[in-house]
Amino acid sequence: MTPPDSESLRLLVLVGELGSIGAAAAELRISQPSASKRLTRLERQLGLDLLERTRQGCTTTPAGEMVCGWAREVLAHVDGLMNGVRALRAQQESKLRVAASMTVAEYLVPRWISRLREALPEVHLELDVTNSAAVTEAVRHGQADLGFIEAPDPPEGVSVRYLTGDRMIVIVPPGHPWSRLRRPLTAGELAATPLIVREQGSGTREKLARALAEAGATPVAPLLELSSTTAVRNAVVAGAGPAVLSVLAAATDLAENRLVEVPVAELDLRRPLHAVWRSGLQLTGPAAALLATAVRVPD
The missing domain is CATH 3.40.190.290 (D-Maltodextrin-Binding Protein; domain 2)
Known part of the structure; x- marks a missing residue:
């Protein structure tokens, strides 16, 4: 199984926090159809149902909640990595x-x-x-x-x-x-x-x-x-x-x-x-x- 990309995980976490694919898409500055396709692809990639979609919005399934927790940890490490890289680049450029x-x-x-x-x-x-x-x-x-x-x-x-x-x-x-x-x-x-x-x-x-x-x-x-x-x-x-x-x-x-x-x-x-x-x-x-x-x- 190929590991999911960080942007798909970030989108999933935002949907869980905001309760809406549209709101999460707006936060990441992507279209709602693009966000929906990315989430569907993530579910197929992991072989899990992650979201419960209703007319009122989206909620995470029990599996989705667990994945969101792990995703937050992964994203924290990714953000730390990128902050470190930016600091190194700034040091090199000076x-x-x-x-x-x-x-x-x-x-x-x-x-x-x-x-x-x-x-x-x-x-x-x-x-x-x-x-x-x-x-x-x-x-x-x-x-x-x-x-x-x-x-x-x-x-x-x-x-x-x-x-x-x-x-x-x-x-x-x-x-x-x-x-x-x-x-x-x-x-x-x-x-x-x-x-x-x-x-x-x-x-x-x-x-x-x-x-x-x-x-x-x-x-x-x-x-x-x-x-x-x-x-x-x-x-x-x-x-x-x-x-x-x-x-x-x-x-x-x-x-x-x-x-x-x-x-x-x-x-x-x-x-x-x-x-x-x-x-x-x-x-x-x-x-x-x-x-x-x-x-x-x-x-």
């Missing part, structure tokens, strides 16, 4: 998991989050700062609701939205020989010099490698490999060696003469910044609001 690559996380996301908090102060936001490859994987596997990456090409298997462009530059401390060059550095000279670089999987490192390859230059082994944009910038400021970073990361140090930008000839270091989220999923709630903020206030 929580936003974001993953962002280093440059975007350090220099753009804080401003976007500030704007989001002004509009939705109740949102609890978790930010995972990692490299572009890890951001994409987190989005693919549902570990992040929204991601921001700086990889040169939009990744496959996720939904992608272009945000803005970025420009990478060669940076050295003021005393470095390149800071006194009277001509642009060549791609070959840059490739032949050990650089301070980000780790594998970084969008910054991937873009540099691709730009050098397009210029026909093969880079030598790195001088240092560091896992954050800030660590790379600090190492250059300390005089450890040259690096290639986003102009976003170097802007303050350039303005305060702690770093010098070295022009490079015939090397395209421009790159796009993208938002990514799980393929086939339509963003709603805080995730959609944060994306709209990032598109509206890119830099």
